[in-house]
Amino acid sequence: MKIITMGEIMLRLSTPGNSRITQSNEFDVVYGGGEANVAVSLANYGHDAYFVTKLPQHEVGQAAVNALRQVGVHTDYITRGGERVGIYFLETGASMRASKVIYDRSHSAIAEASEDDFDFDAIMKDADWFHWSGITPAISDTAAKLVEKACIAAKKNNVTVSVDLNFRKKLWSKEKAQSIMKPLMAYVDVCIGNEEDAELCLGFKPTANVEKGETGAEGYYEIFKEMKETFNFKIVTSTLRESYSANHNGWKALLYDGEKFYQSKRYDIEPIIDRVGGGDSFSGGMIHGLLTKESKQEALEFAVAASALKHTIPGDFNLVSEAEVEALCQGDTTGRVQR
Incomplete structure (x- = not known):
């Protein structure tokens, strides 16, 4: 199936092991970002997955491509141009010390991209699904407009649209988030986001303290119902x-x-190797x-097993x-060597 995701892929510079940024003389280099990771x-899983973004012509941009x-992602819809690739620094925590992220992503190529950089009707043609997250409209006003144009093209082409609300307080305020995100929900079929995301992006009052790990399922019931009724989502998930420490969830x-x-x-x-x-x-x-399983319960079990493995x-x-995700779904948690 043809699946489109759109957003920013960044250069990730992470400290080796659990060392702190202030004591590190080197960084491990990988690339990543919300929709690119999806x-x-x-x-x-065997889909024709396409990532839409804009990256500079230089070698760092090429390394991201x-x-x-x-890993098999189609890059046909990546536009080249702009000055820089966004960067984020990651310090991996341990025990009671939390992990930290520092962004250096202002004026990245995708943050300054224009509508002329993408032919969204062509991109969405014959697509089955389009996914974006709240991180993308948060990086710039122009990126927010790109999300809207992509959603319009997706609906025009009868494409299912999903969003991960993904509020990032280092990128925008809750007031700015709600002013942008609420109108975009008109295009969304499947909404993904915890109670904190629902409050900060959409204005729903939480009944659990997500920061403290108070995440009993019952606290989500009323909010999920309100979200579905307000925005006519088909699915909310x-x-x-449960955060016991940086290493144990x-x-x-x-x-x-x-x-x-x-x-x-x-x-x-436990132990968590990397929760990002x-x-x-x-x-x-x-x-x-949701695209391949016979029931929503099976879809949910696959998703949570996949994310546990991450x-x-x-x-x-x-x-x-x-196959590895399916094995975990079936209860294989032994971690025995596969020979």
Whole structure:
């Protein structure tokens, strides 16, 4: 199936191991970013996954393109131009010390891209799904306009649209987020986002403290119902993270389709190798599950298993196969060597 994602792919500079930025003399280099990570997951599951962005012509831009090509993502719709690739620095936490992200992404190529850089009708032709996240409209006003144009083209071509709300307080305020995100919800069929995202992006009052890891499924029921009724979503879904420490999380998910609430099995993840991209891997697994599984419960189980596995893999990309996810869904959590 042809699946489109659009956003920013960045150069990630992470400290080796659990060292702090202030003590590091070198950084590990990988590439990643919300919608790019989703495209990688979908390519791993056998879909024709296309990533839409703008990258400079120089070697760093080419390295980002190559990173996607190496894992099977189609780069046909990547426009070349602009001055820079966005950067983010990652300091991986441990125990009670949280991980930290520092952005250096202002004036990146995609943040300054224009509508003339993309032919969205051609991009959406024969597509089955279009996915974006709240990070993309947050990076610039012009990027927000690109999201709107892409959504319009998707609906014109009868393409299912999903969003991961993904509020980033380092990129915009809740007031700015709501002014942009609420109108864009008119194009969305599948909404992904926890209670914090729902409050900050869409204005729904939370009943649980997400920051403290108070994520009982019951706290989501009323908000999911309100979200669906307000924006006419077909599906609302979210991961539920229980944060015991930087290295130890509980992990499950919830889905609501207007008739029934579905709750996944819970995974105890310890030690966490890299939690960056965990939500993106859930989105990728959910899209695959909704497109290929017979029931919403199966789709949910696939998505949460895929995202649990991502926590064991360094880097932004979830480099797992469909077969590996299915094995975890079936209860294979032993970690035994495969011979």
